[in-house]
Amino acid sequence: MTDDAPNSSMSAETLDELAGEYVLGTLDATARRDVERRLPQEPALREAVVRWESRLAPYASMVEPLTPPPALWSRIERSVAERPADAETTAASHTAKMSDSPRGSSWGALWQSLTLWRGVSLASIVTAIGLALLLALNPAERGPRYMVVLSTPQHTQAGWMVQAGSQRDIELIPLDDFQVPAGKTLEFWTKADDWSGPVSLGLVEANRTRRLTLDDLPPLEENQLFELTLENAGGSPLDRPTGPIQFIGRAVSL
Amino acid sequence: MRARHGGPAFRRLILEDPACGFDARDARVTHNNPNEEHGRLLEACAAGDHGALQTLYRLEGARLLGVVQRIVQDRALAEDIIHDAFVNIWTKAHTFDAERGSGKTWIFSVARHLALNHVRRQYREVTVDDTTAEQLDAERSLTASAEIEDTFDWQGRGDLDRCLKALEPERRNCLFHAYVDGYSHSEIAERLDRPLGTVKAWIKRSLQSLRECLS
Numbered sequence: 353m354t355d356d357a358p359n360s361s362m363s364a365e366t367l368d369e370l371a372g373e374y375v376l377g378t379l380d381a382t383a384r385r386d387v388e389r390r391l392p393q394e395p396a397l398r399e400a401v402v403r404w405e406s407r408l409a410p411y412a413s414m415v416e417p418l419t420p421p422p423a424l425w426s427r428i429e430r431s432v433a434e435r436p437a438d439a440e441t442t443a444a445s446h447t448a449k450m451s452d453s454p455r456g457s458s459w460g461a462l463w464q465s466l467t468l469w470r471g472v473s474l475a476s477i478v479t480a481i482g483l484a485l486l487l488a489l490n491p492a493e494r495g496p497r498y499m500v501v502l503s504t505p506q507h508t509q510a511g512w513m514v515q516a517g518s519q520r521d522i523e524l525i526p527l528d529d530f531q532v533p534a535g536k537t538l539e540f541w542t543k544a545d546d547w548s549g550p551v552s553l554g555l556v557e558a559n560r561t562r563r564l565t566l567d568d569l570p571p572l573e574e575n576q577l578f579e580l581t582l583e584n585a586g587g588s589p590l591d592r593p594t595g596p597i598q599f600i601g602r603a604v605s606l
Numbered sequence: 607m608r609a610r611h612g613g614p615a616f617r618r619l620i621l622e623d624p625a626c627g628f629d630a631r632d633a634r635v636t637h638n639n640p641n642e643e644h645g646r647l648l649e650a651c652a653a654g655d656h657g658a659l660q661t662l663y664r665l666e667g668a669r670l671l672g673v674v675q676r677i678v679q680d681r682a683l684a685e686d687i688i689h690d691a692f693v694n695i696w697t698k699a700h701t702f703d704a705e706r707g708s709g710k711t712w713i714f715s716v717a718r719h720l721a722l723n724h725v726r727r728q729y730r731e732v733t734v735d736d737t738t739a740e741q742l743d744a745e746r747s748l749t750a751s752a753e754i755e756d757t758f759d760w761q762g763r764g765d766l767d768r769c770l771k772a773l774e775p776e777r778r779n780c781l782f783h784a785y786v787d788g789y790s791h792s793e794i795a796e797r798l799d800r801p802l803g804t805v806k807a808w809i810k811r812s813l814q815s816l817r818e819c820l821s
Contacts, residue, residue: 365814372813376784377677377718378791381726388719402707407820408785409711410764412718415676415786417668424685425663428692432659596697 364396371400375408385509392533497606500578502599511599514578519571524562530598532558532582539583541593542569544576555587556580576603644709651699659696662713670717677721677788687724691717725788758782769819777812780805 362370373379374387391398500514511530516522524540532538538558543550551569556562566572579600581593588594644665650658670691675684694716702712754776761767770778776798783789783797791809795802 365817368817369810369813372817373809375715376781376809376813377722377726377788378784378794378809379726380790381723384723384726399706405711405715406707407764407766407816409708409714411758411760411766411782411785412673412714413669413763414758414760414782415669415672418671418675418684420667420671420685420688424688425660425667427689428663429656429660431689431693432656432696 367397368400368403371397372404375401375404389531393531498572498574498576498603499606500576500601500603502578502580502601505597505600512580514601514603516572516603519573520566522564522566522572524556524564526559526561530558535585536582536595537585537587538580538598539587539593539595540564540578540580542576542578544570544573549592550577550579552588552591572603574603574605577601578603642709644713645702645704646709648695648699648702648709648712649704651696652702659692662695663692666710666713670714673714673786674717674721676786677718678725683724684721687720688717691720694720722788726790754779758786766816766820769816772819773812773815776800777808780808781812784809 370379370387374384379387387397387401391401497518498514498516500516501510502512502514503510509528511526511528513525513527514522515525530538538556540553540556540562541550542553553564553566577600579593580598581588581595582598583593583595644662647658647662647665651662667688671684671688674687674691675681678684678687691713695713698716702709754774756775757779760770760778760782770781773781779798780794783794787793789797791806792802794800794809795805798805
């Protein structure tokens, strides 16, 4: 957490101004995304943001409250019932509970999550169509082919793509720059609809294309889930993800 | 002036839920120090306590919906954002650090930034070189200097009062149009009928003077 790279050259004042405009809300979409990307890696920026949040928060009370409809809580309740809090600290306490229940449930919730699908960026769709055409036009390969666009669960930005030339050979391709915080690593997972739990496909280096052969697994199938989680260095200590999901998506046949 | 909503494609994705009622049996509302209470409830969420999340919802749901609705100006969308905010609060509760800011502030930040991300994604601001804009606008801003009064009833709410008081009312209005209404620079400029460069410079300088006032 002491690693204040990559923009630490910014003066304390500039950093504070950026944090102020971020909290105030006047940054445009690109600048907001940039700040949100930097926050996990830059304690100084994070602290400046927290300071501005604390200073300005009392003034949110100028806004009149609005009573939410009863159905809203039910919706929230349903969404959270199916997913454990993704804390590393609570992973152990959840293990017992999780093993008693069908493990697929939280994955189902993610699949149904509105946020996941709401704004999958135009770029990813364009890329996807481009890739689909590329694969469809290549007559050399036989059998079903699949493609997965992995997006961030919260901000619906495409980050990676899985391209499968066959049901065994897949390629994980980065679409966007991703910074792995110090002491952490990206781990790649997959789960088909009828599997009891996710299977690790190993650790992944950010911003590098990775080729994999699914030798020990059933052939890739429609709707199969893929995700990248942020785990402590060395990967998840359990046979399932313990860190937060960074990117997630499902296989679509072409 | 603003037409902020996702349109039909977005609306189709909204899940309807007409049947379920609100069940408050498990809700535990206490009247201790509210700031500490929120922090404790967040810790309980991180430990997997669904009841704690429900209590947070009972305590803050209406205020959060007000804040988010004010920014997105669309009731169904605001409710979607509150849904997403509470899912985020649940999954990210372990990242809340009571040493750095109150639980209440943290919760409001989660919801507010979701709302801001939404409206900023909808409307990409036209980039204007700041210096050029200021130069071009200088003349206009000199001629428009009518007496401006406060639009917002901001006093008596926070520690920033003393410092806000030192700003001119129109500059305070800029800050609150941004913070409360979620307006972009150009929306504020339009609202106040001021040049874009001027509004950008005002906000920047206002933040600087607030920081200096506090240090």
